[in-house]
Amino acid sequence: MKYSLALILIIATVILVAAGWVQAGGMKIRAERSAATPEEAVRTLLTDIQAHNWDHAYAMLAPSNDTQQADFVREVAGSDGSLRTYSSLHSFEIWPVHVESGHATMRVRMNWSSAVGSLDDVRDLALTQDGNSWKVVWPKPNIANVPLQVLPVNYLRWDVIGRRSDDWGSGTVDAPQVRIISMNAVERPDGILILGEVENEDTVPAYLSVSATLLKPDGSSLAQQDSFDAIAHSLLPKQVSPYRIDFPGYRLRDVKSIRMDARALLVPASADPVVAVENQNIAKDALGRSILTGSIVNQSGQVVNIAQVLGAFYDNNGKVVWVADGYVDQALMPQAPVPFALDIPPDVASRVHSYHVVVNHYSAPSA
Amino acid sequence: MWRTVTCFALLLVSALWAFAQEGALHAPKTVTAGNSFPILTAGQGSATFYLLGVGHVTKRTIQLGQEVIVPASDITISGTYQAIACSSSCSSATFQVLPAAPARLSFLLHPSRVPVSNGDAINATTLVFDRYRNTVLSPAKAEFHITLPDGPTMTRIAQTTRGIIWFQMGSTSKQGRLQIVASIAEVSEPRVIQQVASDACHLRMNAASAGRYVKLETDPIRDCAGNPLPDGTIVSFTKIDNAGRSTVDTPIKKDKASAQFEVSGNARISVACGVALGNELSVGGRP
Numbered sequence: 125m126k127y128s129l130a131l132i133l134i135i136a137t138v139i140l141v142a143a144g145w146v147q148a149g150g151m152k153i154r155a156e157r158s159a160a161t162p163e164e165a166v167r168t169l170l171t172d173i174q175a176h177n178w179d180h181a182y183a184m185l186a187p188s189n190d191t192q193q194a195d196f197v198r199e200v201a202g203s204d205g206s207l208r209t210y211s212s213l214h215s216f217e218i219w220p221v222h223v224e225s226g227h228a229t230m231r232v233r234m235n236w237s238s239a240v241g242s243l244d245d246v247r248d249l250a251l252t253q254d255g256n257s258w259k260v261v262w263p264k265p266n267i268a269n270v271p272l273q274v275l276p277v278n279y280l281r282w283d284v285i286g287r288r289s290d291d292w293g294s295g296t297v298d299a300p301q302v303r304i305i306s307m308n309a310v311e312r313p314d315g316i317l318i319l320g321e322v323e324n325e326d327t328v329p330a331y332l333s334v335s336a337t338l339l340k341p342d343g344s345s346l347a348q349q350d351s352f353d354a355i356a357h358s359l360l361p362k363q364v365s366p367y368r369i370d371f372p373g374y375r376l377r378d379v380k381s382i383r384m385d386a387r388a389l390l391v392p393a394s395a396d397p398v399v400a401v402e403n404q405n406i407a408k409d410a411l412g413r414s415i416l417t418g419s420i421v422n423q424s425g426q427v428v429n430i431a432q433v434l435g436a437f438y439d440n441n442g443k444v445v446w447v448a449d450g451y452v453d454q455a456l457m458p459q460a461p462v463p464f465a466l467d468i469p470p471d472v473a474s475r476v477h478s479y480h481v482v483v484n485h486y487s488a489p490s491a
Numbered sequence: 492m493w494r495t496v497t498c499f500a501l502l503l504v505s506a507l508w509a510f511a512q513e514g515a516l517h518a519p520k521t522v523t524a525g526n527s528f529p530i531l532t533a534g535q536g537s538a539t540f541y542l543l544g545v546g547h548v549t550k551r552t553i554q555l556g557q558e559v560i561v562p563a564s565d566i567t568i569s570g571t572y573q574a575i576a577c578s579s580s581c582s583s584a585t586f587q588v589l590p591a592a593p594a595r596l597s598f599l600l601h602p603s604r605v606p607v608s609n610g611d612a613i614n615a616t617t618l619v620f621d622r623y624r625n626t627v628l629s630p631a632k633a634e635f636h637i638t639l640p641d642g643p644t645m646t647r648i649a650q651t652t653r654g655i656i657w658f659q660m661g662s663t664s665k666q667g668r669l670q671i672v673a674s675i676a677e678v679s680e681p682r683v684i685q686q687v688a689s690d691a692c693h694l695r696m697n698a699a700s701a702g703r704y705v706k707l708e709t710d711p712i713r714d715c716a717g718n719p720l721p722d723g724t725i726v727s728f729t730k731i732d733n734a735g736r737s738t739v740d741t742p743i744k745k746d747k748a749s750a751q752f753e754v755s756g757n758a759r760i761s762v763a764c765g766v767a768l769g770n771e772l773s774v775g776g777r778p
Contacts, residue, residue, distance in 0.1 A: 279742060280723035291597070298603045305766065323765055327604060327687040327721045360742060362691075362765035363725040395723050395742035400750075405735035418735065481738060 159184065162228035162251045165258035166218050170232065173200055174213045186252050186259035199265040205429035205488050206455035211238035226253045231410055240353070240432075240451050246410055268460030275425040275458065279395035282329050300330035302388040305364070308444050309382055312469075315372040316379070319447045321436055321480075322367055322386055324359035329393035331358055334386045336369045341380040347371055354449050356434060356484045358393055365482055366436035368447035397424030399431065399483040402461060406476065409465065414473035419461035420452065420483055428456035432484040433464045437476045446472045456485070515555075515582030516574055522561075524569050524591045524623050529558040530584065538578040544588070545570035569625040591621035593631055598673045600682035605669075606689040607716050609662045613684065616657040617673045626654035633675045640667025640686055651675075662686045666718040688718040694769030696728070696762045705730075705754050705774050709762060711746040719746045724764065732758035 159165035165184060172181035182193045202208025214237040221229040228251040236243045250261040307320035316338070324330045335350035349369050356365035404418035416435055422428050430451065437446040448466040456462055468476065517531040534555035542549045542561060545568045553559050555578065566572065566588045575583045597618040605612045615635065619627040633656050635647040640663065649656055662669070666688050672681045692715035699706045707728055712720045726748035730737045733756035741748050752760070754774055762769035
């Protein structure tokens with residue numbers, strides 16, 4: 125009798141612990157940790173990446189491609205103040221591309237929540253069968269191996285000094301002269317887009333913003349928007365930037381005319397770093413979308429933490445028919461190319477004749 | 492509280508003014524701002540003296556039959572003034588305070604930077620004030636001494652109209668510092684603007700092969716008047732070859748811009764600076 129009570133208590137404790145494990149998702153985690161199929165292996169890997177469980181994630185990789193754990197973590201979690209370091213894997217989707225005996229390819233779309241919004245990353249991952257489980261052949265991270273060297277940097281820097289005088293007519297310096305060199309209003313299924321390019325015509329740097337006002341037939345304002353981050357705000361002398369202004373939900377039939385406004389401020393700036401855009405090509409990605417691919421190279425000596433690529437696409441007549449922008453989630457190390465891709469809508473891609481790409485960059489102040 | 496007292500005082504003074512009798516006070520028709528002057532009074536005994544100016548009222552006791560000295564500090568603002576003396580009855584006199592001699596210039600020279608060879612692009616506007624910031628409305632001869640970037644100085648002479656004078660002029664063909672000194676009598680006010688190079692003209696680059704790479708360098712970049720574009724101006728190099736299109740936006744350093752591309756097969760390379768296009772080169776590289 126006295127043993128039966130202890131036995132009942134032990135059984136009840138075991139049942140409660142088991143219930144708690146199931147309630148906490150233990151079954152799901154166990155299923156996700158399983159790698160009996162290629163899809164399960166990829167799902168397990170991405171779940172571990174999502175949880176920043178680097179040891180388990182690294183254990184899901186096939187040893188054949190000789191990727192070091194530090195390099196893998198550096199690529200997935202980001203480094204050097206890159207955009208990826210301010211991101212987390214929000215969700216992912218997995219499709220099988222092909223599966224055969226011992227080998228498989230799975231396509232994944234990873235959706236990262238970042239400091240600048242949602243970023244998609246589509247990859248084809250190869251897998252190999254290792255006994256009863258599948259392992260992901262993670263592409264070896266392409267970490268630039270730049271030889272030790274001294275890079276002289278002697279680009280210009282502009283500073284704005286002094287204090288504005290209160291006396292009328294004295295001590296004033298005009299704002300930089302900027303000009304909208306093209307503007308095209310296009311209607312898309314989700315609204316109106318104002319596309320074009322703007323040039324800093326002056327001999328000093330400018331911080332500019334472009335805004336547009338849609339006007340009704342009676343001349344009153346229908347809506348006003350500015351280019352937000354679809355523009356290179358800091359322009360050096362004679363530099364040209366694409367801009368795009370979105371008016372979601374509006375139709376061109378409701379608009380009589382559009383008033384454009386480019387405002388510029390005189391700001392301190394540096395001509396360093398110079399970022400080259402190399403090997404640009406329009407191609408189809410794994411999902412069949414038209415994309416402009418290429419690589420950007422930081423030609424200067426300091427690290428660029430966050431880079432944004434802006435592209436203006438022209439038709440046969442030189443008219444801007446699309447402006448796309450995208451962030452690069454890796455930091456730009458000096459002299460190391462980093463790939464980028466910009467989406468082009470299918471109906472626009474067929475009309476694109478040429479394009480112009482510029483790079484916006486942000487570098488954290490060095491200590 | 493103060494507003495109520497001021498309103499009441501003004502009402503009182505206005506009422507006194509309405510009842511004032513002309514003739515007992517003798518003031519000059521015009522006086523100069525900031526100069527004290529006497530007002531002659533007639534009669535005997537004491538009276539209360541009011542001075543109504545532009546935004547300014549004073550009150551004091553005077554002896555009739557003696558001169559009333561109006562201090563300089565009471566008439567610094569130009570305009571119409573009213574002097575009133577009241578004993579058993581009131582009398583008044585009206586006089587004008589005119590601006591003093593020109594002592595200050597407000598000189599606006601616009602814009603602060605102007606491209607060379609631009610007609611009527613420079614606007615110079617001058618307002619003339621006395622030492623009390625009254626606009627000097629009487630015509631005054633103004634001189635503008637213009638020092639051009641290449642050295643010569645010229646002078647433009649004109650007369651103010653109701654306290655203002657302005658003119659327009661075009662920028663010259665040479666970049667540099669353009670100084671204009673506006674002067675009236677002993678007063679002068681200098682302003683400086685910068686004439687800057689205009690768009691690039693005859694933009695040309697040269698290529699030199701170095702293995703897989705081609706090094707590009709422009710000739711000294713100048714505008715159509717021969718002024719060098721300032722360092723930091725962005726020049727865009729574009730290369731199109733088998734690998735695709737590559738672009739570099741690079742700043743001018745020491746009058747020239749340079750870039751380097753890796754070439755795959757035959758390549759076409761072009762250069763541009765703002766909206767000015769340069770020459771195009773065909774370069775054969777290693778496929």
